[in-house]
Amino acid sequence: MIAGKTENGAGVSVDRMIQPMLLLLILKKPTHGYELIQSFNALHEGEIVEPGTIYRNLRRMEKEGFVLSSWEASESGPARRKYDITEDGIKALREAVLKLEQQKQQIEDFLNEYKDLTARGDIDEN
Amino acid sequence: MIAGKTENGAGVSVDRMIQPMLLLLILKKPTHGYELIQSFNALHEGEIVEPGTIYRNLRRMEKEGFVLSSWEASESGPARRKYDITEDGIKALREAVLKLEQQKQQIEDFLNEYKDLTARGDIDEN
């Protein structure tokens, strides 16, 4: 439970990965917020991402120049805001990838330290 | 740059790992805040952790029953608050480990998806 806690607990999982994940999804296939929410929640079952979080991240990323939006008519339903990634967005994605690699390494280091401890029997298993 | 941003940018690295890292350090060797700050900043060079963040996390964890503190005299210097981990703290550490394993997996999944894309040449390398 960290950051905007509740039973969901963004302290984990998709935590702080929303921006790069959105950028990657948009890079793969330019689309709109509603579908991104579907993709997100289909991808990580159980881990529901708040619509508000998606929409706010999209608007913020547009403000920062990582994506561009354009209104698009739907065959059946209200108009949607379709997002495309920009050059800056691709750059931001690359930087995020580098940071995530570092983060993964840090987590691995931590987990290894923990395992060393349990292996030595300094801590019980159950 | 996420959460309390500035040039430091906790959005990465030690991001949201402070609590489990502190618990692990204290489990290995009960100690006080100031030394934990040293350990932290020695461990991850370049990534400076704010003293305020450490102290606040320690007090919070004590309020939640994960650690216990006791004042202790120093040979040379002001008294320090020495922290010991509790059973609940060990439990919390174990839970954090599980979540970090999940988080690591998510990062890996993401990085693999990204690599698939670059491998297909859908995105330039530089």
Place this chain on the structure above:
DNA sequence: TAAACCTATGTGCATCATGCACTTATCAAT
């Protein structure tokens, strides 16, 4: 002895991201 410095702990304020709940709006179907 006073000033300067290191050790040690902490707080106040601003910023940022998220969860939860709610609102608005379009379109289709009943």
Place this chain on the structure above:
DNA sequence: ATTGATAAGTGCATGATGCACATAGGTTTA
């Protein structure tokens, strides 16, 4: 006309952090 799915968004509260500052004990030095 009402209901329901699609689609986008906002307001408020909560929580974590950075930065700067405050406080205080102890040691060293001028």
